[in-house]
Amino acid sequence: MEPIITVKNLVKEYGEGARAVDDVSFEVGAGEIFGLLGPNGAGKTTIIRAISTILSFTSGKIEVLGMDNQEKAGEVRANIGILTTDIGAYERFSGRENLRYFGELYGMEKKDLDERIEELSRLLDMEAFIDKRAGKYSTGMKQRLAIARSVIHNPRVIIFDEPTSGLDVLASQTVRNFMQRSKEEGRAVIFSTHQMYDAEKLCDRVIIIHKGKTVAYDSVENLKIKTGTGDLEDVFLQLVATG
Numbered sequence: 001m002e003p004i005i006t007v008k009n010l011v012k013e014y015g016e017g018a019r020a021v022d023d024v025s026f027e028v029g030a031g032e033i034f035g036l037l038g039p040n041g042a043g044k045t046t047i048i049r050a051i052s053t054i055l056s057f058t059s060g061k062i063e064v065l066g067m068d069n070q071e072k073a074g075e076v077r078a079n080i081g082i083l084t085t086d087i088g089a090y091e092r093f094s095g096r097e098n099l100r101y102f103g104e105l106y107g108m109e110k111k112d113l114d115e116r117i118e119e120l121s122r123l124l125d126m127e128a129f130i131d132k133r134a135g136k137y138s139t140g141m142k143q144r145l146a147i148a149r150s151v152i153h154n155p156r157v158i159i160f161d162e163p164t165s166g167l168d169v170l171a172s173q174t175v176r177n178f179m180q181r182s183k184e185e186g187r188a189v190i191f192s193t194h195q196m197y198d199a200e201k202l203c204d205r206v207i208i209i210h211k212g213k214t215v216a217y218d219s220v221e222n223l224k225i226k227t228g229t230g231d232l233e234d235v236f237l238q239l240v241a242t243g
């Protein structure tokens, strides 16, 4: 496996002493969906913010595409797309105008940007509404616009932080399909969730975090075999109860 993301002995302390992330290490390869799993407060968002250079960390090392994420923060950021549930849009602008705006922030050339918008519009089935005002969008349309926005710059790494929380079945399906497609395109995908059912369906390998510490790091299949349980929810409960 060619590692695209390497997290080594990551520690993050907020304020004094309390460790939100306590010595976490993992690698994510090209063309895999990697599950970052754990209950609320486990430290998932903290890890994601550290990888995406938004948050400084206490100790450890993170590399993205071989670049140190503190020394080359700008280049690392240019290679990462992040999707959370709360990405807003400018409601007075159309979907296309929103995407142009964010593409320009990434310094994309007009021609590349226009082509990328067409591609994403097709992929995410946005053609019918991309030129309508975002303020008029349904939840599902907003979600598709949010996805398009987070990957407008064609990043090698895509990180989804609890992307399906609070979404209806159809909108969740859109997100899952997009993750699957990103994997097929050879991107490195991190999928953070506390919903084991989604993780089990999508992930190749997972790390399970509890109170900032790693309780498991393996393929979904191996975890099931090792713990002798039928599904990831059981694995999770077993590990978190004993861990």
Ligand SMILES: Nc1ncnc2c1ncn2[C@@H]1O[C@H](COP(=O)(O)OP(=O)(O)O)[C@@H](O)[C@H]1O
Pocket: 014, 015, 020, 038, 039, 040, 041, 042, 043, 044, 045, 046, 047
């Ligand atoms: N800005 C912050 N200041 C202090 N503590 C924080 C901050 N952000 C998160 N935490 C704490 O760090 C821990 C991990 O939080 P978080 O990374 O958001 O977990 P998750 O995304 O898995 O729900 C929690 O105990 C949370 O209260």
Ligand SMILES: [Mg+2]
Pocket: 044, 045, 046, 161, 162
């Ligand atoms: Mg979180």
